[in-house]
Every structure is written in C-alpha cells, then in structure tokens.
Amino acid sequence: MNANHPDLKRMTPPKLSLGDRLYVPQVIAGLAVTARHMAGVVFGDSAITVQYPEDQHIPSPNYRGVHRLNKDESGRVKCVACMLCSTACPAHCIDIVGTTAPETELWGDREKYPASFVIDELRCIFCGMCEEACPVEAIELTGLYDLTGLSREQMIFDKTKLLSVFDLTKDAEPMRYGSPPSRPTSSTELVRDSI
Amino acid sequence: MWAIIGIVLKIGVVVGLMQGTVAYLILVERKVAAYAQDRIGPNRAGRHLTLPFGIKINLPFGLLQPIADGAKMVLKEDVVPTYVDKPLYILAPMIAIIAATLGFAVVPFGPVGPGQVMQFQIAPGVDIGIVYVFAIGSLAVYGVVLAGYASNNKYSFLGGLRSSAQLISYEVPLGMSILGMVLLAGSLDLGKIMAWQDQHVWGIVAQPIGFLLFLVSGFAETNRLPFDLPESEQELVGGFHTEYSAMKFGMFFLGEYMHVITVSYLTVILFLGGWDFPGLSVEQTGLLSAILKVLVTAGKVSFMIFLIMWIRWTLPRFRYDQLMDLAWKSLVPLALVNLVATAGIIQLIRG
Ligand code: SF4
Numbered sequence: 001m002n003a004n005h006p007d008l009k010r011m012t013p014p015k016l017s018l019g020d021r022l023y024v025p026q027v028i029a030g031l032a033v034t035a036r037h038m039a040g041v042v043f044g045d046s047a048i049t050v051q052y053p054e055d056q057h058i059p060s061p062n063y064r065g066v067h068r069l070n071k072d073e074s075g076r077v078k079c080v081a082c083m084l085c086s087t088a089c090p091a092h093c094i095d096i097v098g099t100t101a102p103e104t105e106l107w108g109d110r111e112k113y114p115a116s117f118v119i120d121e122l123r124c125i126f127c128g129m130c131e132e133a134c135p136v137e138a139i140e141l142t143g144l145y146d147l148t149g150l151s152r153e154q155m156i157f158d159k160t161k162l163l164s165v166f167d168l169t170k171d172a173e174p175m176r177y178g179s180p181p182s183r184p185t186s187s188t189e190l191v192r193d194s195i
Numbered sequence: 196m197w198a199i200i201g202i203v204l205k206i207g208v209v210v211g212l213m214q215g216t217v218a219y220l221i222l223v224e225r226k227v228a229a230y231a232q233d234r235i236g237p238n239r240a241g242r243h244l245t246l247p248f249g250i251k252i253n254l255p256f257g258l259l260q261p262i263a264d265g266a267k268m269v270l271k272e273d274v275v276p277t278y279v280d281k282p283l284y285i286l287a288p289m290i291a292i293i294a295a296t297l298g299f300a301v302v303p304f305g306p307v308g309p310g311q312v313m314q315f316q317i318a319p320g321v322d323i324g325i326v327y328v329f330a331i332g333s334l335a336v337y338g339v340v341l342a343g344y345a346s347n348n349k350y351s352f353l354g355g356l357r358s359s360a361q362l363i364s365y366e367v368p369l370g371m372s373i374l375g376m377v378l379l380a381g382s383l384d385l386g387k388i389m390a391w392q393d394q395h396v397w398g399i400v401a402q403p404i405g406f407l408l409f410l411v412s413g414f415a416e417t418n419r420l421p422f423d424l425p426e427s428e429q430e431l432v433g434g435f436h437t438e439y440s441a442m443k444f445g446m447f448f449l450g451e452y453m454h455v456i457t458v459s460y461l462t463v464i465l466f467l468g469g470w471d472f473p474g475l476s477v478e479q480t481g482l483l484s485a486i487l488k489v490l491v492t493a494g495k496v497s498f499m500i501f502l503i504m505w506i507r508w509t510l511p512r513f514r515y516d517q518l519m520d521l522a523w524k525s526l527v528p529l530a531l532v533n534l535v536a537t538a539g540i541i542q543l544i545r546g
C-alpha cells in the first residue's frame with residue numbers, strides 16, 4: 001500500500017479553538033468537576049469508601065475467593081477424586097490423593113473419594129478453573145476475601161479445612177441461596193481456629 | 196545581644212511552625228486527594244485515644260496521621276544502594292531542604308516596615324527581597340539534579356535532566372512576571388509591595404497577566420502537578436528520588452512542601468494584597484492590627500495552598516515538549532509584552 005492509496009484515511013489533529021489553546025477555560029472547567037466531587041464528599045455522602053473492618057464489603061455473587069469442598073445431603077464430601085480440577089489448575093496448587101471408597105452403607109454408591117485434598121491458597125491465582133472443571137460441583141470458590149494467616153503452613157488448606165469453609169458459607173452464599181449473608185463471615189476466624 | 200536572641204527565637208518559631216505546617220499539609224493533601232476521588236482519606240489515627248490519667252478523646256479527620264507518617268519516615272530502613280555516588284547522594288536531600296528553608300528568610304508573613312510592633316520577617320529590611328527568594332529558590336534545582344546524578348540510575352538521571360531544563364526555563368517567566376508589580380510599587384522589597392497594594396489596588400487587578408504567569412511558573416518551580424515531570428511516578432518511577440528511602444526521601448518531600456508554602460506566600464504578597472483587607476491599612480501599627488494582618492495573610496495563603504492541591508488533583512501532567520513549548524513560546528513572550536506594556540503605561544501616567 002503506497003502513501004496515496006485511496007483507502008488510506010488521513011487523520012488531522014483536531015483544531016483547537018483559541019479558548020482551548022489558552023488552557024485557562026479548560027482548567028477552570030476541570031476545577032469545577034473536582035470541586036463538585038469534593039463538595040459531594042464533604043457536604044453530602046457521595047464517598048464510596050467502605051469502613052472496613054466495621055463495615056464489611058459484600059462481594060458480587062461471582063466473586064472468586066477461598067475454596068470450599070461441598071458436602072452432599074448425607075454429609076459426605078461430594079468430590080469423587082477424578083483429578084480434573086488439579087489437571088485444569090494452571091497454578092498446580094491442588095494435590096489430591098484418591099482412594100477406593102469403603103464398602104460401608106454410607107459409601108456404597110461411590111467408587112472413589114479423596115483421602116487427602118490439599119490446596120495451597122498462596123499459590124492459587126483464584127482463576128476458577130477448578131470450579132469449572134469439576135463434573136460434580138464439588139469444589140467451589142466462595143465470597144470470602146479476607147484470607148490471612150500467620151505462616152505459610154496455615155495457608156495450605158487440607159480437606160478438613162476446606163470442608164469447614166463449606167459449613168461456614170453454606171447459608172451465606174448468595175449465589176446458591178439467593179440471599180445475602182446475614183452477617184459477614186471471615187475466613188480469618190477459620191484460620192485462627194485451626195492453628 | 197537581645198536583638199540576636201530575638202532573631203534566633205524568631206527563626207526557631209518560624210522554622211518550627213513551617214515543619215509542623217508541612218506535616219499537616221501532607222494530611223491536607225491526602226484529604227483533598229481523597230475527596231476529589233470520592234474517598235474519605237485517612238480517618239483512623241487519633242480515634243479512641245487514651246491519654247495519661249485515663250482521659251479518652253476522639254480526634255476526627257485522622258488528625259494524628261502526620262505523627263504516624265513522620266514516625267514511619269524516621270523508623271524506616273535507610274537504604275543506601277552500593278552503586279551511588281555517596282557524598283552527593285547524601286548531600287542532595289540536604290540541599291533541597293536547606294534551600295527551601297532559606298528561601299523563606301525574607302518572606303514577610305505579616306506587616307513589616309518602620310514603626311511596626313514587630314517585624315514579621317526573619318531578615319527584615321533586605322532591599323533585594325524578592326531577588327533573594329528567586330536566587331535561593333534556584334539553588335533547589337541542585338538538590339534535584341545532584342540526586343538524579345548521584346543515584347546512578349537511568350530513571351533518576353532522566354528526572355534530574357528534566358528538572359534542570361524545566362526549572363531553568365520557568366525561571367525566566369517567573370522572574371519577568373513579577374517585574375510588572377516591582378515597577379508599579381517601585382521597590383523590590385516585599386513589604387513595600389504590600390504597602391503599595393494597600394494604598395492602590397491588589398496586584399491581581401493591576402497585573403492580571405502577571406498573576407497568571409507567576410502562578411503557572413510557580414507551579415513549575417515547585418515541581419507540582421501538572422509540572423511534576425522530574426518525578427512522574429508513571430514514566431520515571433519517582434524520577435530523581437527513586438533511590439531514596441526513609442528520611443532522605445522525607446527531606447525531599449518536606450522541601451517540596453516548604454516550596455509550596457513559599458510560593459503561596461509570594462503569590463499572596465505580590466498579587467493578593469498580602470495582609471491587605473478592608474479595614475486594615477499601613478498606618479495601623481498596633482499589636483492587634485499586627486495579629487489580624489498575620490491571620491489575614493495566613494488565611495489567604497491557606498487558600499492558595501488549597502488551590503495548588505486542588506489543581507494537582509484536577510490536571511494531568513504535561514508532556515515534555517508541551518512543557519517546553521508553554522514556557523518558551525507562550526509564557527516568555529507574554530511576560531515580555533506584559534512588561535513592556537506596564538512600563539509604557541507607567542511612563543505615560545507618571546510622565
Ligand atoms: S482457582 Fe485456579 S489456581 Fe486456584 S485452585 Fe482453582 S484452578 Fe487452581
């Protein structure tokens with residue numbers, strides 16, 4: 001394509017009027033905008049700040065926070081140890097040891113279950129791939145965002161901890177139950193309990 | 196003897212007040228920034244405070260934040276990278292803060308002149324007043340340039356380069372913008388310029404173009420947005436102070452805010468009448484009027500400082516070529532025209 005090709009569009013910079021080139025009217029208009037915002041915060045209540053930790057931010061339903069392992073009606077872990085989530089995980093932070101389900105009455109209809117299910121929450125990038133890969137909706141990302149711990153070991157969540165996240169959030173998950181949490185739950189409490 | 200003690204006391208009080216004000220200006224700046232962005236800003240420090248004897252108080256607006264900030268600055272690890280040019284690296288922040296402090300020496304923060312109860316100026320009666328301020332103010336550029344050079348870091352170096360070019364360019368319109376006022380008042384002494392404004396009109400009325408030029412160049416001189424190219428966090432990761440940490444960084448910061456205070460005082464003195472207010476005049480020399488005048492000046496200065504912050508959170512940064520264009524193609528010619536016109540008119544009127 002040469003320089004005078006008819007399809008080439010020529011762009012000219014917009015012509016500035018005298019007022020634009022003087023800057024001053026534009027600057028004053030800009031000052032008016034910020035003044036409106038400042039007045040809104042000082043005299044009105046247009047500030048969008050959430051006073052954490054007194055007020056808790058409620059994330060949107062599809063927020064991707066700490067994982068949980070779901071339980072079924074009889075209280076068993078839903079996971080069937082198919083390894084799809086750990087295969088899908090781009091951060092390689094899920095470690096599952098599957099084992100044959102015991103032939104008791106409780107586990108009679110299941111072939112496998114995870115003997116150990118560990119997620120390294122520090123390595124996780126909270127992409128949600130595990131959630132999407134799971135064929136039985138056993139692993140889910142909850143709305144808990146304040147994930148803190150005192151050591152790296154504390155941040156490696158094992159099966160018990162992941163199941164307790166389910167107990168903590170099962171009534172609070174707006175995604176599933178359609179109602180916002182009655183009181184904000186905190187995963188910090190969780191970590192503290194299990195030191 | 197007593198005179199010396201008085202002067203030392205005055206220096207102590209003024210410098211101490213300046214430092215305190217600077218600490219609180221940082222809080223104000225953060226508050227203004229927050230408000231302009233629909234946030235609340237620091238509001239925790241000072242809440243639920245228990246004083247000795249079990250007195251509980253609740254300070255609003257995070258009023259103790261400056262103490263927290265200062266403690267942070269002092270207690271942080273002071274990293275000196277191995278590759279820097281050490282003597283210059285340590286000298287640079289000192290120059291920045293010393294130049295900023297010295298500049299204030301001849302700025303009258305209240306009434307000055309014969310017959311006043313007290314000279315509200317550290318070094319009263321300096322005939323070249325304003326020239327001294329500019330001379331010292333230009334020294335501040337050494338702080339920035341040396342910091343950029345000594346850091347031995349490309350970002351810092353670019354910041355230093357930009358700063359030298361910018362400050363030298365804007366010195367020219369800055370100096371010329373005040374000449375109109377100097378011609379009108381017939382003196383370089385800031386006290387006499389204020390007295391002239393009291394007897395005639397405020398500088399902003401007599402010299403509107405001069406006011407605008409001074410304001411713009413003053414912004415550039417203080418390295419504040421929209422002229423903070425030497426720092427520009429986004430392109431130069433902090434520019435000249437990239438390698439500085441802890442109190443050395445804090446000193447640059449203090450220097451910048453002191454500069455803001457000085458420029459605000461100069462603007463008020465040169466163009467907004469200084470202590471001039473309906474009901475106050477040069478003839479009053481009593482203590483009460485002196486206090487009133489100091490307060491009036493401080494009030495006007497507060498407004499100027501707020502304006503400077505307000506502009507910072509409104510305007511984006513200039514591009515480098517725009518910056519140079521603005522100085523050499525607009526401000527300098529405009530200042531010249533203004534100067535010639537003022538001189539001509541004065542000549543015609545006074546004959
Ligand atoms: S959210 Fe992403 S990174 Fe985290 S465990 Fe699931 S798949 Fe892995």
Ligand code: SF4
Nearest residue numbers: 079080082083085134
């Ligand atoms: S959580 Fe889901 S995807 Fe992962 S192993 Fe269990 S059943 Fe499979």
